[in-house]
Amino acid sequence: xxxxxxxxxxxxxxxxxxxxxxxxxxxxxxxxxxxxxxxxxxxxxxxxxxxxxxxxxxxxxxxxxxxxxxxxxxxxxxxxxxxxxxxxxxxxxxxxxxxxxxxxxxxxxxxxxxxxxxxxxxxxxxxxxxxxxxxxxxxxxxxxxxxxxxxxxxxxxxxxxxxxxxxxxxxxxxxxxxxxxxxxxxxxxxxxxxxxxxxxxxxxxxxxxxxxxxxxxxxxxxxxxxxxxxxxxxxxxxxxxxxxxxxxxxxxxxxxxxxxxxxxxxxx
Amino acid sequence: xxxxxxxxxxxxxxxxxxxxxxxxxxxxxxxxxxxxxxxxxxxxxxxxxxxxxxxxxxxxxxxxxxxxxxxxxxxxxxxxxxxxxxxxxxxxxxxxxxxxxxxxxxxxxxxxxxxxxxxxxxxxxxxxxxxxxxxxxxxxxxxxxxxxxxxxxxxxxxxxxxxxxxxxxxxxxxxxxxxxxxxxxxxxxxxxxxxxxxxxxxxxxxxxxxxxxxxxxxxxxxxxxxxxxxxxxxxxxxxxxxxxxxxxxxxxxxxxxxxxxxxxxxxxxxxxxxxxxxxxxxxxxxxxxx
Numbered sequence: 001x002x003x004x005x006x007x008x009x010x011x012x013x014x015x016x017x018x019x020x021x022x023x024x025x026x027x028x029x030x031x032x033x034x035x036x037x038x039x040x041x042x043x044x045x046x047x048x049x050x051x052x053x054x055x056x057x058x059x060x061x062x063x064x065x066x067x068x069x070x071x072x073x074x075x076x077x078x079x080x081x082x083x084x085x086x087x088x089x090x091x092x093x094x095x096x097x098x099x100x101x102x103x104x105x106x107x108x109x110x111x112x113x114x115x116x117x118x119x120x121x122x123x124x125x126x127x128x129x130x131x132x133x134x135x136x137x138x139x140x141x142x143x144x145x146x147x148x149x150x151x152x153x154x155x156x157x158x159x160x161x162x163x164x165x166x167x168x169x170x171x172x173x174x175x176x177x178x179x180x181x182x183x184x185x186x187x188x189x190x191x192x193x194x195x196x197x198x199x200x201x202x203x204x205x206x207x208x209x210x211x212x213x214x215x216x217x218x219x220x221x222x223x224x225x226x227x228x229x230x231x232x233x234x235x236x237x238x239x240x241x242x243x244x245x246x247x248x249x250x251x252x253x254x255x256x257x258x259x260x261x262x263x264x265x266x267x268x
Numbered sequence: 269x270x271x272x273x274x275x276x277x278x279x280x281x282x283x284x285x286x287x288x289x290x291x292x293x294x295x296x297x298x299x300x301x302x303x304x305x306x307x308x309x310x311x312x313x314x315x316x317x318x319x320x321x322x323x324x325x326x327x328x329x330x331x332x333x334x335x336x337x338x339x340x341x342x343x344x345x346x347x348x349x350x351x352x353x354x355x356x357x358x359x360x361x362x363x364x365x366x367x368x369x370x371x372x373x374x375x376x377x378x379x380x381x382x383x384x385x386x387x388x389x390x391x392x393x394x395x396x397x398x399x400x401x402x403x404x405x406x407x408x409x410x411x412x413x414x415x416x417x418x419x420x421x422x423x424x425x426x427x428x429x430x431x432x433x434x435x436x437x438x439x440x441x442x443x444x445x446x447x448x449x450x451x452x453x454x455x456x457x458x459x460x461x462x463x464x465x466x467x468x469x470x471x472x473x474x475x476x477x478x479x480x481x482x483x484x485x486x487x488x489x490x491x492x493x494x495x496x497x498x499x500x501x502x503x504x505x506x507x508x509x510x511x512x513x514x515x516x517x518x519x520x521x522x523x524x525x526x527x528x529x530x531x532x533x534x535x536x537x538x539x540x541x542x543x544x545x546x547x548x549x550x551x552x553x554x555x556x557x558x
Contacts, residue, residue, distance in 0.1 A: 177490075181486060187393065188399075188407065
């Protein structure tokens with residue numbers, strides 16, 4: 001091939017790349033959402049439906065965890081932060097929160113386990129290591145294997161707030177990195193106990209009644225099931241323009257129907 | 269014109285080579301810049317020899333994870349090295365061509381399977397098996413090592429096989445001509461001559477075992493403790509970073525990068541050892557070496 005010809009191709013490619021970089025594509029209004037991985041699927045669904053009626057809006061939803069959601073919105077990195085735990089007082093200044101739904105936290109055991117009911121204190125003693133055998137809570141003579149989530153997980157911090165208080169989860173508890181792997185671990189081990197979110201609950205594992213109340217959408221909605229945590233959208237200052245519209249959409253009956261579709265308990 | 273083209277190609281290659289070095293330096297610089305604040309503020313010895321890792325209480329000791337990483341890696345090498353060396357010798361020297369044609373792609377496929385698949389297989393099949401056989405939760409150092417063994421086999425097999433096959437034919441011919449049997453030739457001539465390459469293969473396998481993250485997260489249990497036996501759960505350095513990076517802010521974030529520095533230093537040490545043996549064990553013939 002002739003050198004001039006090659007040079008021509010190279011220059012053409014450079015021009016095309018420069019064009020793509022410098023000429024802006026069609027301008028959209030953009031919303032950045034980041035935060036809790038448990039809120040992420042709901043937020044994605046809401047964003048998808050919102051974009052159907054607002055074709056000039058682009059919403060980008062990312063995970064990263066509740067703490068990241070809170071810190072990135074207060075540092076103006078994202079427009080909306082999401083959290084699956086309550087915001088601590090020291091994180092609060094300047095932030096507005098909108099509870100979009102509620103999530104139940106299910107204490108799950110193996111389907112073969114004949115224990116059906118635990119009190120909050122029993123759960124606490126099991127996870128802190130005070131109770132180590134199922135027979136102490138009316139089950140089979142079997143060692144309890146505690147499975148927890150990694151430090152920083154929204155589900156874990158909600159569980160710690162609701163059940164553990166100042167007590168620590170036993171340090172030798174098996175750590176799994178997602179709700180699904182906690183479920184897998186519990187599904188195959190008759191002695192295992194773990195916590196998962198109600199939205200991801202399935203028949204693979206058995207949900208325990210806590211203080212006599214079974215976890216379900218109804219009991220979370222009316223507040224009789226205690227182990228629940230809010231799903232929150234956080235905005236810095238007063239929301240404006242398209243962000244305000246999106247949050248209003250989320251709290252509207254239509255938005256709440258989408259929340260319910262994703263197995264999260266709506267607030268209204 | 270040809271000269272001009274030669275010049276362009278030469279400079280082009282030079283620039284790409286420099287770029288790759290630059291990228292590595294940038295990565296190292298970034299890891300150290302992000303990680304050093306944590307080591308400085310927590311103290312080097314507290315960090316390396318601390319037994320307590322609980323980021324929510326600002327405790328950042330990584331010794332349990334160093335032990336975990338090294339334990340998992342050594343255990344998997346213990347299983348993988350004899351297995352893969354014998355396999356490599358078989359493939360390079362003994363297997364008939366048609367068998368090599370079947371085995372080689374199969375082993376290479378083993379390397380191509382994504383680690384999440386290995387991890388999921390471990391979680392579904394191996395963990396329950398270990399729990400039933402050995403008690404405990406099934407999440408353990410041994411479980412992780414077994415998964416890693418399968419993952420590093422193809423690396424060690426294919427590289428040491430190449431090393432064995434690159435031993436010059438004259439050696440083999442000379443040995444056989446002197447009356448040695450095939451096995452004696454393999455044991456006393458071919459294998460020793462291929463040792464530098466084989467060591468490189470083992471070190472590369474070791475690097476893969478230390479660096480593997482996802483599969484280990486799924487089966488090792490991730491408990492930050494010094495294991496009492498190989499049936500206890502452990503957490504590896506890589507798992508620690510992957511587990512918590514999503515949530516980390518402030519000093520915790522720096523501490524995770526510092527974990528990366530520890531990992532980086534461990535891998536550097538391995539590479540230095542590898543190079544040392546590579547040059548020490550090389551066979552010198554005439555002007556050059558193998």
